[in-house]
Amino acid sequence: MASADLREKIKEVAVKHFNKNGFYGTTIRNIANDVNCSLPMIYYYYKNKKELFDEIIKKEFFNIIKKQVSSLTMENVIDFYTKFIYDLNNLSDYDKQVYRLGIKVYMSFDGDEELKNLMDEWEKTILPRHYQILKPYLKNIDNEVAVVRTLVHLLETMIENIVVKNRFLPENEIREEIEIVLRGCQ
Amino acid sequence: MASADLREKIKEVAVKHFNKNGFYGTTIRNIANDVNCSLPMIYYYYKNKKELFDEIIKKEFFNIIKKQVSSLTMENVIDFYTKFIYDLNNLSDYDKQVYRLGIKVYMSFDGDEELKNLMDEWEKTILPRHYQILKPYLKNIDNEVAVVRTLVHLLETMIENIVVKNRFLPENEIREEIEIVLRGCQ
DNA sequence: CTCTATATCTAACGTTCGTTAGTATTTTAT
DNA sequence: ATAAAATACTAACGAACGTTAGATATAGAG
Incomplete structure (x- = not known):
């Protein structure tokens, strides 16, 4: 080989x-x-078992995440977020398992302190990023921050359903849920 | 002792x-x-390590869950669900850790096949139960099922924040998010 | 006070683990 | 063709694991 x-x-x-x-x-x-x-x-x-585990998280997991972040915004937010989640269904088996392991560490169900700190750093960037994406569409809304927070929470559960529980989430169900949270926008 | x-x-x-x-x-x-x-x-x-683990899930975890389910509906759904989530903040440390371990098994991050099956059985009851609770308030809504599903998804993330990530969730934030999903009801 | 059942301990068994020393095979460069 | 470097293996070491055998202490019943 x-x-x-x-x-x-x-x-x-x-x-x-x-x-x-x-x-x-x-x-x-x-x-x-x-x-x-x-x-x-x-x-x-x-070098040892720990380095093998670390490399999976530090390289493979964060690569998937970075790829996901670089996906560009579309003119319609609901389309954008629907695609954002729906595309997870089509991740390769390997990518899905890496993602799953990353979430396991993210929830500190596995991995050590160092990896958990990396995850915490990452987590801090989530809300601001989505706030930037959503800002233009939240003009006539009073509770902007709450809407962003709610959407991010919802996205998190959907990601877990696809990646952790390994379920297929149909596009229309994803869109329905996102629409419920973003209803009233733009 | x-x-x-x-x-x-x-x-x-x-x-x-x-x-x-x-x-x-x-x-x-x-x-x-x-x-x-x-x-x-x-x-x-x-008897052995496995039996110790099993007892924690089968007795302790499901006891907490059953206690939670038996909490009665209030006249206002938003009040009810806000309290439902907010009360998790005040769980004892032990109960929170048991709950956390249960979620770990629920996501099949730990435990064996038998425990996972128990969790799957439990999971099947979640959506119907919340549908029953919400039904009276979903009269003038077209996408009933989607609203229930979205709410349950949202609840799941909030539970994870409190129990798994061990964070305090303020009542007003919980209420805001639930209101966003249930806005337009009753 | 003694008998018995419950509660606790020290010590060890056999197994499996992470890791490495030492050696053989294959590939590459000259 | 051969020396050197990269890739692969067999075998083993010491430590830690789950579990148990067997002895000791404690407490309540008669």
């Missing part, structure tokens, strides 16, 4: 194991078994 | 450990250390 491929395959399998059994429930031996390589090969490519 | 007390204390400490480190990251030795008893005492009161 070509070297870079094996390194990626290890990470891919590790994501599944960390998701299913958590950091402590995952063993290097089980990963090596599923990858069909010997146990020390994991240590050839990763 | 009186016998029944020790049994409860073990469970109390176990909840903290399972929350912080997950099922596999929790060791009977660490629990015994924190409880200040010898290791085999855990096995005197619980």
